[in-house]
Amino acid sequence: MSPIRADRVLEADIPWRACLSSACPVAYYGANTTISVAEVSATVHHKSLSSDPLVCFCFGYRRSDLERSKRSADSVNPVVREIRSRCRQGLGECQTKNPEGRCCLRNIAQILDPGV
Numbered sequence: 001m002s003p004i005r006a007d008r009v010l011e012a013d014i015p016w017r018a019c020l021s022s023a024c025p026v027a028y029y030g031a032n033t034t035i036s037v038a039e040v041s042a043t044v045h046h047k048s049l050s051s052d053p054l055v056c057f058c059f060g061y062r063r064s065d066l067e068r069s070k071r072s073a074d075s076v077n078p079v080v081r082e083i084r085s086r087c088r089q090g091l092g093e094c095q096t097k098n099p100e101g102r103c104c105l106r107n108i109a110q111i112l113d114p115g116v
Contacts, residue, residue: 018100022046027099044099045107055111056083056104057097066111077112080105 016030027044028035037047045053045063052064061079069079083105086092094103 018044020044020046040099045111055107057099058092058094058104059083059086061104061108063111066108070112077108080108080112083108 016028016035018028019026024047025036025038026034027037027040027047045055048054052062054060054062055066056079059082061083066077066079069077083092087094087103092103095101098104100107
C-alpha cells in the first residue's frame with residue numbers, strides 16, 4: 001500500500017481530523033476509522049521520532065533551523081519571514097505536503113515560543 005498524502009485525506013468523503021497527541025500512533029481519525037502514522041507519507045513534527053524533525057514540509061525547514069534562527073536579533077524570525085514571503089508568491093503547498101493539511105506557521109510559533 002502506498003502512503004496516504006494529506007490532500008487525499010482532505011478530499012475524502014468523511015471528515016478527518018489530525019491527531020495532535022505526540023504519544024498517539026494515530027495520524028488522522030474520523031467516522032469510526034483511523035489512519036496510523038505508519039500509513040501516511042510524512043510524519044507530523046510532533047509525532048516524529050527524529051531528534052530534528054521536519055516542520056515546514058513546503059520549504060524543508062527542520063526544528064534545528066528554527067532553533068538557530070531563534071537566536072537572531074531581528075524582531076521577525078528569518079525562517080518565518082522566508083516562509084511567509086514564499087507563500088505570498090504562491091509557492092506553498094501546505095494542503096498537500098504538510099500531513100496536517102494546513103500551514104506550518106502555527107507549529108513553528110509553538111516551537112519558537114512554547115508558551116503560545
